[in-house]
Amino acid sequence: MSAKARMDVPEGLNEEFYQISSDILQSFNKFRPPLDIFIFKEDVGRVAPYYKVGERLSKERIDMLAELVKEGLIFVSRKDHPVYVKHIAYQLDLVLVDRNLKEREIADIFLEALTMRLGEFFDQPVPVVKEKVWSDLMVLTEYLWNDPYRIKALARRLHKEHSLARHSVNCGILGLNMFIHQKSDSFAKGEVTRNHFNRLTAGLFFHDLGMTKIPIFIREKPKPLTTDERSKIDKHPMLGFEMLGKLDLKYKEIEACVMEHHERLTGKGYPQKKSGRDISSIGRLIAAVDSYCAMITKRPNAEAIDPKKAAALIAQDKGYDPEITRGIQSWALTLK
CATH class of the missing domain: 1.10.3210.10 (Hypothetical protein af1432)
Structure with a gap:
């Protein structure tokens, strides 16, 4: 999948989801991220599940995820804010690069x-x-x-x-x-x-x-x-x-x-x-x-x-x- 310009967050979407950056993605456990991950489906204008906590990502899905993040298509739910807070707390400098918080x-x-x-x-x-x-x-x-x-x-x-x-x-x-x-x-x-x-x-x-x-x-x-x-x-x-x-x-x-x-x-x-x-x-x-x-x-x-x-x-x-x-x-x- 070729990288393209990072997508702007659709109006209203950022009220329910964080659009995550490559820096944030790299801070997650590679195979088992700490919270659910969603993908924005451009053809229908909605988010859909990409990964659910408890699963294990394959090497192929990890590589694909990295590309999707570069394109601005990957999100996490603001309902998981408490989990996100505890995760970022261990790598506090990430708040300076996450423009969606x-x-x-x-x-x-x-x-x-x-x-x-x-x-x-x-x-x-x-x-x-x-x-x-x-x-x-x-x-x-x-x-x-x-x-x-x-x-x-x-x-x-x-x-x-x-x-x-x-x-x-x-x-x-x-x-x-x-x-x-x-x-x-x-x-x-x-x-x-x-x-x-x-x-x-x-x-x-x-x-x-x-x-x-x-x-x-x-x-x-x-x-x-x-x-x-x-x-x-x-x-x-x-x-x-x-x-x-x-x-x-x-x-x-x-x-x-x-x-x-x-x-x-x-x-x-x-x-x-x-x-x-x-x-x-x-x-x-x-x-x-x-x-x-x-x-x-x-x-x-x-x-x-x-x-x-x-x-x-x-x-x-x-x-x-x-x-x-x-x-x-x-x-x-x-x-x-």
Whole structure:
């Protein structure tokens, strides 16, 4: 079969199907793709089954499939979106080449991928695992660098159940949402550098790195902590800071997130008891976001607070930067 120009998706078809590219096809298991595959029959203007999960493709059908993909005739059903999300999550850079994914679908994939990668990293915080997370975070920054306001779809998908990885993803996404909103003019003028954006992103997602050194039975204890347990928890910013050098993460943006996310404008935070403008702008950002994201998820020792109520509560606390808490309040009011 000779290759021809890639077919445009027929009007209405892309509401029910993804038109897959060669890059996506190559990411599938060659003989047993993870989801049903359909072919567009040009003579009748409809899709028809080509492969069903559970079957095994022959060498001939594999070769034919590759040619059909080049011609733009191969689709997968949007009903299989959950399967597609889990598949792409393992090869996140594919979201940058799949032009048929919708913004909300890409947001689902990022949430799945980053939560998975951070969970792996927090279970094993060593350089080789960190590199995998870093790679995925750079896919995110590439995606947002081309259009920063894509963060809005992600910010509508924050996790509702707490875990260290889920909390970190929530903080990373909401932190970026607040930063992009605050710096909209700077983005438009090209005043935000790519390196700064990359490192800020990593810092927001890695701010709780030191918690990996706290025993899980303390982190997830359903009852009030003892004085000794509280003391251990309070050491996590310093523990995280000590880990940065071993992980090749010694950047000022990441250091600020790790060291300052529990500092308060009133001087009543920790570990350095900084106050006011002694706390960096990044530190003030992650401090408010970290507390807010903890409040809106169901934790072992507390129920989730309604996002709008949590935003109002944090805005009343003089320990947080009022410009940031106003931004969180404005964002929360947009939620349904």
